[in-house]
Amino acid sequence: MLHTIAAFDRLGEENAFAVLARATALAQQGRDIINLGIGQPDFKTPNHIVEAAIKALRDGHHGYTPANGLLATREAVVRRTLTTTGIEVSADDVMIMPGGKPTMFAAILMFGEPGADILYPDPGFPIYRSMIEYTGARPVPVPMREENGFAFSAEETLSLITPQTRLLILNSPANPTGGVTPRAEIEKLVKGLEAHPHVAVLSDEIYDVMTYDGERHCSLLQFPEIRDRLIVLNGWSKTWAMTGWRMGWSIWPNKAETGNLGDKVRKLAVNCWSCVNAPSQFAGIAAIDGPQDEVEAMMKAFDRRRKLVVEGMNGLPGISCITPKGAFYAFPNIAETGWKAKKLASALLDEAGVALIGGPDFGILGEGYIRLSYANSEENILRALERIEAFLEKQR
Numbered sequence: 001m002l003h004t005i006a007a008f009d010r011l012g013e014e015n016a017f018a019v020l021a022r023a024t025a026l027a028q029q030g031r032d033i034i035n036l037g038i039g040q041p042d043f044k045t046p047n048h049i050v051e052a053a054i055k056a057l058r059d060g061h062h063g064y065t066p067a068n069g070l071l072a073t074r075e076a077v078v079r080r081t082l083t084t085t086g087i088e089v090s091a092d093d094v095m096i097m098p099g100g101k102p103t104m105f106a107a108i109l110m111f112g113e114p115g116a117d118i119l120y121p122d123p124g125f126p127i128y129r130s131m132i133e134y135t136g137a138r139p140v141p142v143p144m145r146e147e148n149g150f151a152f153s154a155e156e157t158l159s160l161i162t163p164q165t166r167l168l169i170l171n172s173p174a175n176p177t178g179g180v181t182p183r184a185e186i187e188k189l190v191k192g193l194e195a196h197p198h199v200a201v202l203s204d205e206i207y208d209v210m211t212y213d214g215e216r217h218c219s220l221l222q223f224p225e226i227r228d229r230l231i232v233l234n235g236w237s238k239t240w241a242m243t244g245w246r247m248g249w250s251i252w253p254n255k256a257e258t259g260n261l262g263d264k265v266r267k268l269a270v271n272c273w274s275c276v277n278a279p280s281q282f283a284g285i286a287a288i289d290g291p292q293d294e295v296e297a298m299m300k301a302f303d304r305r306r307k308l309v310v311e312g313m314n315g316l317p318g319i320s321c322i323t324p325k326g327a328f329y330a331f332p333n334i335a336e337t338g339w340k341a342k343k344l345a346s347a348l349l350d351e352a353g354v355a356l357i358g359g360p361d362f363g364i365l366g367e368g369y370i371r372l373s374y375a376n377s378e379e380n381i382l383r384a385l386e387r388i389e390a391f392l393e394k395q396r
């Protein structure tokens, strides 16, 4: 009954892909389109990572790997987790996945069913809600409020927990807002969760190193109190500009009552995708163990662009934009322009040649906002800002 065609019909989409397709089609017709819509770094994967994949292919790594990933790749994740969080996890609890999304898919599938509630950030990554609806569980939005820097409020999040709540999805730094939840708030949240042992946590930390202004990401792994019900989603897509390689990892809990949840996901992999391709897994090791100078240079470029976007947006009539503390997105408030967000996004694409995404594509609370990805050159960002300004002036 659960996973029928009707369930598939409940699946949503990621509108960023539709906007990309439309922007590409317009560009093919000869239009000059500036794309601030897509959530992927505009940088190339660093060369030493590409070389590691080529070497793996030349060395004959053409076959299946273990379903949970090569031990060497999982051990690289263990090293990386120790460096970024100070926490030593076991390679047995690590799953190498074809991207970050499959972790979301597996975790939500594990906890979602009719009668269950799943809490997720709104505005937030659209796939959370889509997958929750697929399982028949009730999606319960946790508001990410502009006045709170688009961060989680521990108090508000805890107030939404009921006996039916099975899973709480966290994301910091966040897509689509760039919001970063401060450590003090996460500490409060974890403390509150101790009173709700029936609630598991999926922490989407895919933007973990992408923070600015001295802000530091706080990993949920740093709280042993909830380790036995914590799933951490992470991956290579954003940090090393590897979205097309389909490489993610997750860290799963292993407790007596439920067994090793990672091992259950390994079985899902056996039944579904077998394994992630071998050359990508060798590339993943090179990404973690190799020089990080290109990642640092990318972050410096993002930081410069972030400032341009925030300053530019705040100079436009009817628009205000708080300074995002992480990821590579800005989420300006456009309420005072009088435009509905999705209408503005599509008019800007059609009439001004600027692709961006309307806030409602990220949730009920996204109305009144647009998302700009600053994964584009400073020159193009400045051109896009000029075009948006000219467009808005024309409408006055």
Ligand code: PLP
Pocket: 039, 098, 099, 100, 101, 102, 125, 171, 174, 175, 204, 206, 235, 236, 237, 243, 247, 248
């Ligand atoms: N989680 C968040 C918050 C994201 O923004 C994205 C991609 O945009 C993902 C997960 C998925 O990453 P991947 O491309 O590795 O599946």
